Amino acid sequence: MTAIKVSRPRVMGVVNVTPDSFSDGGRFLDARAALAQAKQLIADGADILDIGGESTRPGATPVSEADELTRVIPLIAAIRAHSDVAISIDTMKPAVARAAMAAGATLWNDVAALRFAPDAPEVAAALGCEVVLMHMLGEPGTMQDAPAYDDVVAQVEAFLLARAQVALAAGVARERIWLDPGIGFGKTPGHNLALIAALPRFVALGYPVLLGASRKRFIAALDPRGAEANDRLGGSIAAHLAGAAAGVAAVRVHDVRETVQALAVWAAVRAVAVERGG
Numbered sequence: 001m002t003a004i005k006v007s008r009p010r011v012m013g014v015v016n017v018t019p020d021s022f023s024d025g026g027r028f029l030d031a032r033a034a035l036a037q038a039k040q041l042i043a044d045g046a047d048i049l050d051i052g053g054e055s056t057r058p059g060a061t062p063v064s065e066a067d068e069l070t071r072v073i074p075l076i077a078a079i080r081a082h083s084d085v086a087i088s089i090d091t092m093k094p095a096v097a098r099a100a101m102a103a104g105a106t107l108w109n110d111v112a113a114l115r116f117a118p119d120a121p122e123v124a125a126a127l128g129c130e131v132v133l134m135h136m137l138g139e140p141g142t143m144q145d146a147p148a149y150d151d152v153v154a155q156v157e158a159f160l161l162a163r164a165q166v167a168l169a170a171g172v173a174r175e176r177i178w179l180d181p182g183i184g185f186g187k188t189p190g191h192n193l194a195l196i197a198a199l200p201r202f203v204a205l206g207y208p209v210l211l212g213a214s215r216k217r218f219i220a221a222l223d224p225r226g227a228e229a230n231d232r233l234g235g236s237i238a239a240h241l242a243g244a245a246a247g248v249a250a251v252r253v254h255d256v257r258e259t260v261q262a263l264a265v266w267a268a269v270r271a272v273a274v275e276r277g278g
């Protein structure tokens with residue numbers, strides 16, 4: 001075995017406490033089932049757990065702040081009591097982010113990139129947490145209505161840099177800002193492929209990049225047989241390995257065990273290639 005170590009992206013495991021998420025909706029709505037799923041993902045090798053209480057798929061029912069808090073906060077507290085795994089909260093609501101940090105989370109994953117609540121940038125700064133700024137075209141309800149761009153890569157890049165500026169101006173420390181091109185959030189399969197192909201350009205912006213391609217619909221569009229959401233593991237791994245090669249900091253996945261294994265093989269091959277001067 002080689003002595004050289006190649007770093008691989010961290011693996012963020014998804015725990016959705018929702019009735020309607022596109023691939024695992026309803027499975028972990030029960031608090032005990034959600035905690036059991038979280039423990040399983042930790043055992044499978046997750047570096048971070050991403051806890052979500054509101055689906056963002058088009059047509060999903062909006063969730064009240066009170067319901068979202070009830071879904072996610074006891075779970076975060078229970079995970080924290082069980083393990084010191086890093087925890088992120090997938091929410092667009094500042095009050096939910098604040099309560100999540102108090103319960104033990106350290107990362108705010110905001111698919112709205114701090115756009116949907118006027119005080120979101122200030123709350124992120126005051127919390128002192130890491131924050132993921134993700135690109136979405138418009139809003140969840142309408143984002144998939146014929147999404148169009150002149151140049152998807154340039155426009156997503158400009159959006160992310162502008163949102164990073166807003167966060168910086170509000171007082172979020174530069175080293176706490178992550179960027180995410182938002183695979184599937186107002187994109188055709190072609191847009192998603194262009195963004196995955198452009199990951200080296202996003203990584204070169206100097207912020208950690210998060211890639212979330214797990215079980216997304218563009219994979220079905222590329223599968224000659226088509227594929228239901230729970231039948232997209234191969235395509236998910238392929239997309240995340242492309243992210244690894246581009247140098248992303250983390251991948252957000254439903255299938256932690258298989259992704260950890262794929263990344264271990266990828267990193268081992270890279271290490272041998274580096275050792276041999278490749």
Ligand code: HH2
Pocket residue numbers: 014016018020021022023024052054055056057090109110111132134180182183210211212213252
């Ligand atoms: N994708 C989903 C949700 N949150 N966050 C980031 N940063 N990046 C992503 O790509 C991303 C995300 C959608 O996946 P899922 O949580 O499985 O579905 P739903 O939104 O329906 O709960």
